[in-house]
Amino acid sequence: MEIIDHPPILHFSGIPDHVTYTWIAMLIIIAVSFFATRKLELVPRGAQNFMELVLDQFHQILDEVIGAGGRRYLPLIGTLGLFILVSNLMGLVPGLVAPTANLNTTAACALIVFFTYHVIGVRKQGALNYLKHFAGPVPGPLKPLMFVIEIISHLARPLSLSLRLFGNMVGGHILIAIFFFMMGFDGLLGWALTGSLGGLLIGAPGALVSAVFVVGFLMPLKILVAFLQAFIFCMLTMIYITGALEEAEHEAQHAPAGHH
């Protein structure tokens, strides 16, 4: 992917860039949290006000999706959401690298989610009952088939979680790189600078139009995508956790009646 390989500001030889910038994202989050909670006041101001707003949003979504007891999972959801959001936004700053534009980072997040919601389900319900519910509400002979299908669909979840985030970030980066490449000194702007008639008539307005297009449309779109992908990642995590919990309630409702 030589087209999006640009030298980042910080580069340590031997350490991959996404690891370096993961630590920088962590430092940013830790610093903001530290300054927000250093002097807690009853009437919040500044950073504390901002972080309370963020926390309120998380609480609201957790209550809405998971329901009662959803706030137990705030540490997981909040950490994932803030980390992914900060990482995505770092990709918009020239000279920085978005850690989420590397499959290793997103796969790590997705695997954490995958194991966490299974552990939550097993703890809520016990291993055997949890496994039993992979077979779903179908008559007996179909259960093995359903079990295999469910296993495959559960294995596809971390795959789609990680690839969605990674693909969105890298796709945006490649798009912007192609536009810059097209309007740069090798492209339209270079054509205009040669001073030929075609260059002046087509190259110069073309470079201007693509610059306006990138700054006015693609950059806001990428900011929107950064927020949206963080939101979707958290939302799907919450939905998976809800699924693992709901199976327990389902079992509790139906076991005495002896349906299954």
Next chain:
Amino acid sequence: MRRTMMFALMAVFAVPGIALAADAAAGGGEGWIKPFAAIAAGIGFGLAAGLCGLGQGRAAGSAVDAMARQPGNTNRIQTAMILGLAFIESLVLFVFVIAVILLFVKS
């Protein structure tokens, strides 16, 4: 008529591949993979993006319908719509990843 056009189209697509393959065959090695990979990436991603547009258009249209009928539930409909769009989009992103692998990973 349609079949003729299809064969013509296939011929047009295949020509650069064969031409480059001849070049590569002279030099030896597997250079002919590259042009076909580029064609496959382009066609595949075009198909994926177009069909994703159809699907997302349906989803967003239904969501707007629902919001117009039930303005009180706008927030929940919006959340569901965004989730649905993300699922549809993720299929395109699979194709995107495959296309990137085809184009940039040296075989």
